[in-house]
Structure formats: structure tokens, C-alpha cells
Amino acid sequence: MTVQTERPPSGPADVRKADDGGPGGQKKRAASRAGALAPYLLLLPACVATVLLLGWPLLKDVLLSFQNLNMAQLIQHVTEWNGVDNYKETLTSEDFWRVTLRSIVFTAVNVVLIMVVGTLIGLLLARLGSRMRFTLMVGLVLAWAMPPVAATTVYQWLFAQRFGVVNWVLDKLGWHSMADYSWTSSQMSTFFVVILLIVWMSIPFVAISLYAATTTIPKELYEAASLDGAGAWRSFTTVTLPFLRPFLLATTFLEIIWVFKAFVQVFTFNGGGPDRLTEILPVYAYVEGVGNQHYGMGAAIAVLTILILLGLTAYYLRIVLKQEEDEL
Amino acid sequence: MKRSLIGRLWPNVTAVVLFLGFVFPVYWMFATAFKPTGDIVSENPVWFPTDVTFEHFRTAVDVDHFWTYVTNSLTVTVLAVVFSLIIALAGSFALARMRFRGRRHFIIVFMLAQMAPWEVMIIAMYMIVRDASMLNSLVPLTLFYTMMILPFTILTLRGFVAAVPKELEESAMVDGCTRRQAFRRVILPLLAPGLMSTSLFGFITAWNEFALVLVLNKDAEAQTLPLWLSRFQTQFGDDWGATMAASSLVSVPILILFVFLQRKAVSGLTAGAVKG
Numbered sequence: 001m002t003v004q005t006e007r008p009p010s011g012p013a014d015v016r017k018a019d020d021g022g023p024g025g026q027k028k029r030a031a032s033r034a035g036a037l038a039p040y041l042l043l044l045p046a047c048v049a050t051v052l053l054l055g056w057p058l059l060k061d062v063l064l065s066f067q068n069l070n071m072a073q074l075i076q077h078v079t080e081w082n083g084v085d086n087y088k089e090t091l092t093s094e095d096f097w098r099v100t101l102r103s104i105v106f107t108a109v110n111v112v113l114i115m116v117v118g119t120l121i122g123l124l125l126a127r128l129g130s131r132m133r134f135t136l137m138v139g140l141v142l143a144w145a146m147p148p149v150a151a152t153t154v155y156q157w158l159f160a161q162r163f164g165v166v167n168w169v170l171d172k173l174g175w176h177s178m179a180d181y182s183w184t185s186s187q188m189s190t191f192f193v194v195i196l197l198i199v200w201m202s203i204p205f206v207a208i209s210l211y212a213a214t215t216t217i218p219k220e221l222y223e224a225a226s227l228d229g230a231g232a233w234r235s236f237t238t239v240t241l242p243f244l245r246p247f248l249l250a251t252t253f254l255e256i257i258w259v260f261k262a263f264v265q266v267f268t269f270n271g272g273g274p275d276r277l278t279e280i281l282p283v284y285a286y287v288e289g290v291g292n293q294h295y296g297m298g299a300a301i302a303v304l305t306i307l308i309l310l311g312l313t314a315y316y317l318r319i320v321l322k323q324e325e326d327e328l
Numbered sequence: 329m330k331r332s333l334i335g336r337l338w339p340n341v342t343a344v345v346l347f348l349g350f351v352f353p354v355y356w357m358f359a360t361a362f363k364p365t366g367d368i369v370s371e372n373p374v375w376f377p378t379d380v381t382f383e384h385f386r387t388a389v390d391v392d393h394f395w396t397y398v399t400n401s402l403t404v405t406v407l408a409v410v411f412s413l414i415i416a417l418a419g420s421f422a423l424a425r426m427r428f429r430g431r432r433h434f435i436i437v438f439m440l441a442q443m444a445p446w447e448v449m450i451i452a453m454y455m456i457v458r459d460a461s462m463l464n465s466l467v468p469l470t471l472f473y474t475m476m477i478l479p480f481t482i483l484t485l486r487g488f489v490a491a492v493p494k495e496l497e498e499s500a501m502v503d504g505c506t507r508r509q510a511f512r513r514v515i516l517p518l519l520a521p522g523l524m525s526t527s528l529f530g531f532i533t534a535w536n537e538f539a540l541v542l543v544l545n546k547d548a549e550a551q552t553l554p555l556w557l558s559r560f561q562t563q564f565g566d567d568w569g570a571t572m573a574a575s576s577l578v579s580v581p582i583l584i585l586f587v588f589l590q591r592k593a594v595s596g597l598t599a600g601a602v603k604g
Contacts, residue, residue: 039422043434046419046482050437053475054444061452121346127339136343138587139350145586146354147536149554150575153561154357157568165356165373200350263447264538268558282447282539289451290543298451305448317440324436 064299086300118206144204187277253316384573408473420485442479477530488522
């Protein structure tokens with residue numbers, strides 16, 4: 001390809017040379033070289049943006065994690081390198097490991113709930129009549145569309161200690177101790193509401209895309225299965241499930257990424273409280289770094305968080321990369 | 329195939345229950361926003377507001393700087409969407425229509441960039457912006473939001489560009505258009521729907537962003553609506569009517585966009601997001 005553009009076939013070029021008397025050939029050669037450069041020029045703005053606005057913050061995060069950077073250094077604008085001290089301190093602190101374990105469990109619970117319930121609702125959508133399906137879709141889309149901060153605020157109101165509608169319902173159902181219950185007062189109750197919120201917000205994406213995926217399964221496969229004497233369950237496990245497998249895999253890993261960094265919901269619902277007991281890694285990095293003004297420490301926690309996230313999604317990333325290599 | 333009555337009934341019953349579960353929080357937000365305070369702080373919830381009041385919206389809008397927040401949110405969001413569309417249009421054209429060395433690597437880079445954990449990088453971004461003395465400004469916010477939505481925009485637009493038949497472009501070039509003219513006169517008009525839905529998704533992402541503006545802009549003058557909403561409840565204590573009115577104001581633009589986009593939402597997200 002490059003060879004061809006560098007050296008245009010001599011015939012036409014010669015003709016033109018005869019016509020124009022010289023510079024034509026050179027102009028054409030320059031034009032084709034520009035043609036080979038064109039894709040890179042078109043991609044240049046996107047690459048510059050990626051390097052400056054994503055690559056640089058990533059690198060800066062790594063650099064900061066090797067610095068002793070607290071309030072004093074920040075004000076005086078001094079850079080104090082302290083080697084791996086931040087990492088040493090983070091990795092030997094009990095808090096960090098507790099938060100890490102909590103984040104992983106939190107992510108696992110959320111993702112399992114989202115995927116199982118989302119898949120079931122998606123399959124339900126495929127089974128419903130068109131009017132009922134439309135109705136349920138509208139409900140899902142409304143939940144999906146709520147901005148995270150607004151949704152969190154609404155859940156604060158639903159679960160408010162006084163006049164909150166959830167406490168009222170629980171009281172009426174006979175659970176009278178819940179009448180004035182403060183959901184933000186304990187670790188488990190805070191997590192309960194936050195998980196409910198995240199699951200409620202995330203299911204619509206899974207359910208609606210799964211439904212969309214089921215519509216692409218060729219009807220012939222089901223006919224063939226029933227000709228072979230497969231019942232409803234068999235045709236589900238032999239046709240539907242294998243067909244949806246790649247989709248389910250991809251969605252699971254996307255949900256892991258999204259839930260693992262669910263900063264907004266955890267932070268706005270209860271600020272990681274009570275007593276910092278509901279902090280997950282991104283919130284922990286924020287509180288240590290920005291809140292307590294140990295920016296170097298915060299950066300080290302952030303780097304470790306990114307590494308953990310990479311570890312959790314390595315399997316999926318490898319598949320994506322491989323797929324892309326095969327496809328192109 | 330005849331199913332028993334129960335067999336036909338349970339999917340519909342489940343669907344109704346699920347519908348109510350998913351809609352209720354949204355409904356309750358609007359219902360509370362329009363209810364008089366007496367109906368909000370009552371021992372038994374008023375399920376259907378009978379006297380509608382706009383008082384809570386008035387409280388929310390009368391808050392200091394409310395219109396500043398609206399203007400800031402709109403400015404940052406619209407600019408980020410426009411910038412990323414322009415940058416992505418050029419890039420996606422190259423990725424969809426040209427063959428060149430390293431093309432695959434560019435695509436992989438953008439796929440990985442799409443998964444960037446922005447919430448975790450806020451400390452580094454704070455330091456960069458601070459060193460540039462740009463805290464409390466809308467400029468860094470706009471730039472970072474542009475980058476947040478850029479990978480999605482490029483990858484989605486790549487699909488839309490590839491869907492425009494190559495023959496159209498070629499025949500335009502046979503008719504004497506240059507490649508640039510062919511792009512402007514033939515491809516761009518056909519891309520309009522794709523540009524529309526892609527930009528709306530960028531709009532939603534930028535409109536909802538919270539973590540970065542929380543760290544960068546402490547001045548009310550430079551804050552956006554999500555930050556305002558997150559502090560609203562703390563400021564107004566138990567004035568849930570006003571808080572829900574504020575939530576409604578932040579949500580309505582996005583709810584409208586989403587309902588309008590419902591169909592494209594699925595195909596767009598599955599094409600763009602699930603694939604990478």
C-alpha cells in the first residue's frame with residue numbers, strides 16, 4: 001500500500017508531465033503522501049485529547065502517589081518525593097484491606113442481583129404481549145433515565161426517618177419498630193438502601209438490552225429444537241442461553257466496572273457513613289486524599305484501586321482485545 | 329399452543345408489579361414536589377396529590393445562584409458535546425473509511441478509554457487544574473467532560489459512518505466532488521440521526537457528572553446542578569417538597585431526552601457500550 005502510493009504508475013504520470021511540463025508529477029506525489037497521512041491527521045485531535053486529558057491525569061496520579069503531599073506542601077508548592085512510603089503505609093493499614101474487601105463484596109452483591117433480576121426481567125419482556133411490554137419498558141426507561149444524584153435524593157426521601165413512605169409501609173405491615181427507623185444509622189441499613197438504589201438504576205439497561213438481544217435469535221432455531229422434541233426448558237438451555245452468553249459476559253463485566261466505582265450513590269446518600277463504615281474504594285480515596293488532605297496517600301489508594309479494577313476485569317479485557325484483533 | 333389461565337396471567341401480574349416498583353420512586357418525586365407541605369408531613373402518606381401547588385418549585389428556583397447553576401450546567405454540557413462531536417467526526421471517519429497502519433490500535437485505545445475510572449482519578453485532576461490555576465473555572469470542566477464522552481462518541485459514530493454506503497461517496501466523487509465535498513454534501517446529511525442520538529448520550533453523561541465538579545469547583549459561581557442538588561437537602565433540612573422540586577428540575581430534561589430516545593438507547597448502547 002505505501003509502496004504504491006509512493007510510486008504512482010509511470011504511464012499517466014509521464015503523460016501529465018508531458019502536458020504540464022514538470023511540476024504535475026511532483027504535485028501528485030505530494031498529494032498521495034498527504035493521502036497516506038490523512039487518517040493520522042483526522043485522528044490527531046482525538047489522540048491529543050486522550051493523551052492530555054486522560055493519559056496525563058493517569059500519569060499524574062502515579063507520580064503523586066510517590067510524593068509526600070499534604071496541606072503544607074500544597075500551600076508552599078513544593079514537591080517532596082517519598083518513594084514507596086505511601087504504598088507501604090496503605091498496604092500495611094488494616095483500613096485499606098477492610099475497605100477493599102468491602103468494595104469487592106459490595107460489587108459482587110450488586111452485580112449478581114443486577115444480572116439475575118435483569119436477565120429474568122429481560123426474558124419476561126420477551127414473553128409479554130406488546131401492550132404490557134410497552135408499559136413495563138416505560139417504567140424501566142424512567143428508572144434508567146433518572147440522574148444518579150437526583151435518584152439518590154429521592155431514595156433519601158423514600159427512606160427518610162420521619163414521613164418516609166417506606167417506614168410508614170413497614171409500620172402498617174406490622175413491623176412497628178420500623179416506624180421511626182433511621183436507615184442511615186447503621187452500616188447494613190445504609191448498604192441495603194444504596195444497593196437497592198444501584199440495582200434499581202442498573203437493571204433497566206440489562207433487561208432492555210437482553211430483550212433486544214433475544215429478538216435477534218432466529219426463530220428457526222426454536223423450531224428445530226421443538227422438532228427434536230425439546231421442551232420449553234430444554235430449548236431455553238440449548239438455544240436461548242448459548243445465544244445470549246457473549247452478551248451476558250460483556251454486560252456482567254461492564255456492570256462490575258460501573259458498580260465498583262459507584263462514587264455518586266454511596267457518597268451522596270450517606271457520605272460513606274456512619275463512622276466511615278460504608279466507604280468503598282473510590283470514596284475512601286476521596287476522603288483520605290481530598291477530605292483529609294493527604295493527597296499523596298489518596299493518589300496511592302487511587303492507583304491501587306485502578307489496579308484492583310484491572311484485576312477484576314482482566315479476563316473480559318483480554319477477550320475484548322482478542323476479539324478486536326481477530327475482527328479487524 | 330394453549331396455556332392455562334395461570335400460565336397466561338402470571339407474566340402480566342409480575343409485569344404490573346415490576347412496573348409499579350420501577351416507576352414509584354419517580355412518581356413519588358413528582359408527587360411530593362407538587363403536594364402542599366401539609367400533605368407531605370402527614371402521619372399517613374397522601375398517595376395522590378389533590379391540591380397541586382407550585383410553591384416548592386418557587387422555593388427551589390429562588391435559591392441564590394440557581395440560574396447560575398442552570399447556565400453553568402448548560403454551558404459545560406453543550407460545549408463538551410459540540411467539541412467531542414467535532415473531534416470524533418474526524419476520527420471516526422478515518423476509522424470507518426480508511427485503511428492505515430495502527431488502525432486497530434487506535435480502536436483498542438478508545439475502547440479502553442471508554443472504561444476509564446474517572447471517579448478514581450479526581451485527585452490527579454484536581455492537582456493538574458490547581459497547578460494551572462484554573463480551579464473554579466468552567467474551562468477544565470468542559471475539557472474533561474469532552475474527554476469523558478469522546479471515546480463513546482468516536483466508537484458510535486464509526487458505526488454510523490460505516491453504515492453510509494460507500495458507493496454514494498464514490499459517485500459523488502465521480503461527479504466531481506473532492507473527498508471533502510463528498511463528505512460534507514453526502515455523508516454528513518445522512519449522519520444527522522446518528523449525530524443526534526450520539527450527542528444526546530454525551531449530553532446525559534456530562535449533565536449528570538458529579539465527582540469532578542465536586543472536587544474542582546468550590547465557588548458557587550462555578551458549580552453545576554448535580555452539586556447544587558446534592559447540597560440542597562443538607563441546606564433545607566427536612567423541606568422535602570423543595571428538595572423533590574429541585575430533583576424534578578434536574579431530572580426532567582434527561583427524562584424527556586430518554587423517553588424520546590428509547591429505541592435508539594438500546595441499539596446505541598449495545599453497539600457502543602457492550603462492544604467496548
